[in-house]
Amino acid sequence: MTPVQAATIPLFLASKDVAVQAVTGSGKTLAFLIPVVEAILRKKFKKHQAGALILSPTRELAQQTHAVAAALCRHCQLKEPLLLVGGSSASSSLASTRPVTADLQAFQETGHDILIGTPGRVEDILTKYSVIDTSELEYLILDEADVLLNLGFAITLQSILKRLPKMRRTGLFSATTSSTNASLKEWTGRAGLRNPVWIDVAVTTNVAETRTAQATPTSLTNYFLVCPLDEKLSRLAAFLQDHSTEKVIVFCLTCACVDFYGNALKVLLPTVSIEPLHGKMVQKRREKSMERFRSDAEGGTLLCTDVAARGLDVSNVNWVVQFDAPQDPAFYVHRVGRSARAGKSGNSLLFLTRKEEAYVDLLKMRKVPLSPLPSSERCCPFIYENVEEGNDKGATKRKTDKSNEEEPTKRTIRCNDGSEIEDIFPKVKELVLSDRDFLEKGTKAFTSYIRAYKEHHCSFIFR
Known part of the structure; x- marks a missing residue:
């Protein structure tokens, strides 16, 4: 009991x-x-x-x-x-x-x-x-x-x-x-x-012989990753590839984002099982997605909105990834609670841009312990990344070919061990340009994301 x-x-x-x-x-x-x-x-x-x-x-x-x-x-x-x-x-x-x-x-x-x-x-x-x-x-x-x-x-x-x-x-x-x-x-x-x-x-932890209350289970380890906005999807793809044999739940901000990212990742990551789930799906599709995710013995990824943040119990969820921070910071606790249930161990990962890094301090004030993602993870950014001061997105410097100024610039997405991960942004762009359905889904996702981002409860951070 x-x-x-x-x-x-x-x-x-x-x-x-x-x-x-x-x-x-x-x-x-x-x-x-x-x-x-x-x-x-x-x-x-x-x-x-x-x-x-x-x-x-x-x-x-x-x-x-x-x-x-x-x-x-x-x-x-x-x-x-x-x-x-x-x-x-x-x-x-x-x-x-x-x-x-x-x-x-x-x-x-x-x-x-x-x-x-x-x-x-x-x-x-x-x-x-x-x-x-x-x-x-x-x-x-x-x-x-x-x-x-x-x-x-x-x-x-x-x-x-x-x-x-x-x-x-x-x-x-x-x-x-x-x-x-x-x-x-x-x-x-x-x-x-x-x-x-x-x-x-309440949950308490003993640190340095002092009892500290926390809002998440002690068997749950919370990580965060800070990277430029236009690298988030590439780093998420690398993370899902590395954890393809584990059960992962990925939270997005809107239903349209789930549709767009879900379709894109299914094409770009054919070896990863991805199931979408959001409130605008018809009930039969929602049930089928949950059933396939629950029954997948070889891992699988559930890409969803906050409709899956409350109460859902899926056994052996290894990672909860918050690709977008929730509009209400109270939902952070409910999202990560899909892992480490009934005393089992689990992990969570929160993606943030450099301008959103203050969100970590806010969560710590709410008794949520967080630590940087270990460097052993391939999607972890390179520590000594050089950032352009004038770039609003905080993107890493891009290599340009001076001999041909019309050639598209090539972006380098570096890992913490000095290696590089694939930049899938050009492939997503190709899908959008070649398929009208992807274009429409991408337009809806962008519009809904901007609207939802504007309505963040923590507007002093997410602005």
Whole structure:
């Protein structure tokens, strides 16, 4: 039993409302599922009554929670939980993509004690249909509560709460650091928590005989790499080639960037398995991408947005690479939490330009330990790189052929050991010039990147 489970389960079973904060991968899912299943076993519900409702901010997280809950219910000989998520397709028979009518029919035929879903689909069913009886609901769980309460779900949640009994147990679960905990405290009353017990499971390290709190698991090693903007993609490609046999998750800033970089890297790195994932993909494609990434025994790379930053549990993720820093610095902790889960070791890498290097100090102030990428990594920049002072991008000097001024300049991308890595920028340019689809995707990626970069919460650094 993990510390968060040991602290939460007895209180939840004793009919206490709880607000739980713990680092990613610490076992929060079982911390609320075990009391929920115990409550269902104690009290017999009628066929059309629901005993527990678990809300998740994304479909992927809801599906993951459903899989864990289903296994637990089978072991306890309970009915399988009902999964209620959007992204429906009338021709699909999958529980995760079927229409509302199929969900209602499944509930009427079988009856389900536990409901797991996203706010939009749950509200749709509770407000428009009178099939599910929530009058005897025992537990309401808000998983990744800070996202549910801050990303436009406020009105939807209020609509759901009006249809639930006030005499219930409510649990808020989050991995958000304590520095951003104020928003959760504001919502405890509105979410129906009465005198909640606050559980904060902190991670501490012993350095020089002093105990220091940190926001990430101790088994996770965080690195950063500083390089010119126009070298980032080449260094990422070199990194993915060197780690092609490991599971790697790469975070980009926008959905359009995922589409463009994903297509380009598939062409330029044919030996590396790359799967895209973002919120604008149709649900079936999102599921297929996650399924292929999970089942790839020889490694693989998941190129994604922050849709995969919260709660997703993929076993044996070796590296989390943040090609673009998140708009909200709080999401750094959630992104890197995809690795080093359940006590396993893992690594993370953050790409920054020289103008963004102050972000490292900001993260350290937020109790995130970082260190430079080891020189043993081939993508690590050359220490004594000569930088042109007048170049806004901070690019390395380029070799020019004075005998032919019209010939394109050749850029040297040097490694820390003095060797060079391939500059893939010209190849990307060729793809854009020769394929209209690449051109359109590249245009959308550039536009969306500029807009997202402009909206960074840390605008004093990212400007």
